[in-house]
Amino acid sequence: MLNLSDVLQTNKMISEQKLDIRTITLGLSLLPCLSAGPASLPQAVYDRICKKAENLVRVGEEIEADYGIPIVNKRISVTPVSLILEGADPVAIAKAMDRAAKAVGVNFIGGYSALVHKRMGLCDEKLIRSIPEALCETELVCSSVNVGSTRAGINMDAVALMGKVIREAALRSRDSDGLACAKLVVFCNAVEDNPFMAGAFHGVGEGDEAINVGVSGPGVVAQALKAVRGQPFDVVAEEIKRTAFKITRMGQLVAREASRRLDLPFGIVDLSLAPTPAMGDSVAHILEEMGLERCGIHGTTAALALLNDAVKKGGVMASSHVGGLSGAFIPVSEDIGMIEAARCGALTLDKLEAMTCVCSVGLDMIAVPGDTDESTLSAIIADEAAIGMVNNKTTAVRVIPAVGKGVGEELVFGGLLGQAPVMPVHKGSAKDFIARGGRIPAPIHSLKN
Amino acid sequence: MKAVITVLGKDRTGIIAHVSSLLYEENVNILDISQTIMGGMFTMIMLVELSDQGSHFAQVRERLMALAESMHMEIRMQHSDIFDAMHRV
Numbered sequence: 001m002l003n004l005s006d007v008l009q010t011n012k013m014i015s016e017q018k019l020d021i022r023t024i025t026l027g028l029s030l031l032p033c034l035s036a037g038p039a040s041l042p043q044a045v046y047d048r049i050c051k052k053a054e055n056l057v058r059v060g061e062e063i064e065a066d067y068g069i070p071i072v073n074k075r076i077s078v079t080p081v082s083l084i085l086e087g088a089d090p091v092a093i094a095k096a097m098d099r100a101a102k103a104v105g106v107n108f109i110g111g112y113s114a115l116v117h118k119r120m121g122l123c124d125e126k127l128i129r130s131i132p133e134a135l136c137e138t139e140l141v142c143s144s145v146n147v148g149s150t151r152a153g154i155n156m157d158a159v160a161l162m163g164k165v166i167r168e169a170a171l172r173s174r175d176s177d178g179l180a181c182a183k184l185v186v187f188c189n190a191v192e193d194n195p196f197m198a199g200a201f202h203g204v205g206e207g208d209e210a211i212n213v214g215v216s217g218p219g220v221v222a223q224a225l226k227a228v229r230g231q232p233f234d235v236v237a238e239e240i241k242r243t244a245f246k247i248t249r250m251g252q253l254v255a256r257e258a259s260r261r262l263d264l265p266f267g268i269v270d271l272s273l274a275p276t277p278a279m280g281d282s283v284a285h286i287l288e289e290m291g292l293e294r295c296g297i298h299g300t301t302a303a304l305a306l307l308n309d310a311v312k313k314g315g316v317m318a319s320s321h322v323g324g325l326s327g328a329f330i331p332v333s334e335d336i337g338m339i340e341a342a343r344c345g346a347l348t349l350d351k352l353e354a355m356t357c358v359c360s361v362g363l364d365m366i367a368v369p370g371d372t373d374e375s376t377l378s379a380i381i382a383d384e385a386a387i388g389m390v391n392n393k394t395t396a397v398r399v400i401p402a403v404g405k406g407v408g409e410e411l412v413f414g415g416l417l418g419q420a421p422v423m424p425v426h427k428g429s430a431k432d433f434i435a436r437g438g439r440i441p442a443p444i445h446s447l448k449n
Numbered sequence: 450m451k452a453v454i455t456v457l458g459k460d461r462t463g464i465i466a467h468v469s470s471l472l473y474e475e476n477v478n479i480l481d482i483s484q485t486i487m488g489g490m491f492t493m494i495m496l497v498e499l500s501d502q503g504s505h506f507a508q509v510r511e512r513l514m515a516l517a518e519s520m521h522m523e524i525r526m527q528h529s530d531i532f533d534a535m536h537r538v
Contacts, residue, residue: 002529008492062503065510066528249534
């Protein structure tokens with residue numbers, strides 16, 4: 001028989017602590033579309049997405065109703081578009097993806113992407129240069145570019161180009177507070193099965209389709225830690241592990257069920273703690289619950305390291321296949337605690353960079369002054385990619401130059417993307433550094449074979 | 450399929466009677482009931498068995514929602530797997 005307190009605990013997590021399944025993401029290979037030829041490629045992409053994803057939203061809603069657990073997003077990730085681009089117009093494909101996403105009713109579609117960690121091919125460069133236009137001409141398309149990896153080093157030509165692309169995307173979407181930049185991620189060590197946006201794409205080793213599920217639940221962890229106030233970190237880590245286990249088991253259940261009902265293979269559960277701007281759904285507040293007056297002060301990196309590790313340890317036993325990014329997310333604009341910490345100056349770009357050494361992502365959803373030049377944006381990307389490359393982990397940069405705004409002002413995106421206080425960047429030029437181009441060689445510990 | 454019905458709200462007469470007669474009308478078998486008063490609030494969970502058709506689940510849930518509204522209670526019906534998944538290793 002079920003235990004009364006177990007049932008009530010689960011329902012309390014859902015209703016009061018904002019426990020939810022953040023996303024069911026259908027990973028879809030677009031390689032079968034290639035036979036259509038360049039001229040018919042956009043239509044072939046549209047048709048394939050509509051056919052394979054036609055039941056995704058309905059099944060998601062059914063699972064939501066049957067289990068009483070909110071599933072916030074239904075999404076699609078596709079093969080990096082640069083791989084199928086030969087001879088075709090990239091923006092036409094972005095528009096086809098956008099139309100298809102709207103036709104099947106998903107929240108976002110990711111995969112307008114290029115993997116250029118060693119070098120840029122012609123199609124890669126064509127796609128990258130088209131990103132600002134593609135993101136401004138569409139609503140639901142998300143884009144990502146992998147510019148480095150532990151095995152290949154950092155492609156500094158691509159890093160330089162991405163500074164320009166981000167700047168142009170911000171200028172083109174200045175009327176929507178730079179929204180195009182919120183849909184663009186620059187990665188090092190990108191993962192091929194990430195269900196979270198904006199960085200989701202369906203890697204080439206993934207088969208034709210996969211159901212990947214991203215769980216969430218910072219509010220549940222914060223609440224659990226309230227019960228162990230003042231106790232040693234061993235106790236804190238145990239409590240987080242227990243909570244992560246429960247959250248992930250629910251993700252595993254939903255992933256299996258979605259896979260069964262859609263008759264598509266189960267891929268992975270991504271056991272990330274993904275915050276939202278809603279009160280009580282903040283990763284920063286978990287760190288503060290550990291005893292920090294504000295997120296961003298000294299001690300924050302250690303607190304985040306513990307959190308990230310305990311989440312993985314708790315979650316890994318709860319799922320048969322853990323993948324994606326799996327850890328704690330620290331997107332500034334999407335986390336009410338981070339927003340408050342950035343507003344009062346406790347949280348700086350430098351501290352965030354340090355935090356990305358110990359968590360699952362990178363500099364995420366950060367607004368920088370509108371006059372930040374492209375070489376500074378590239379230098380921010382290079383720093384972050386270096387952390388990823390050397391530490392053998394995924395790092396990412398999703399920064400939004402706030403066109404016409406400076407420190408003290410804010411960008412407002414609304415919804416899950418929240419609002420971003422503009423954070424100061426270091427003065428001084430990195431122009432000559434970025435202009436060098438070429439590749440930063442892979443670190444010695446990449447030679448594992 | 451098995452489902453868990455949770456009923457929460459201010460204690461009053463006839464709560465169990467209303468819920469169980471609705472279930473009787475819908476041919477839903479009650480397997481177990483656990484009920485208590487927590488902090489002055491009526492709290493009940495029921496483990497029930499109903500036919501495997503998804504439409505039956507949806508119909509019963511809809512009627513329970515209507516009952517919840519008329520009685521000013523909070524009623525949920527969920528697939529029991531979610532609790533097993535979260536609380537059993």
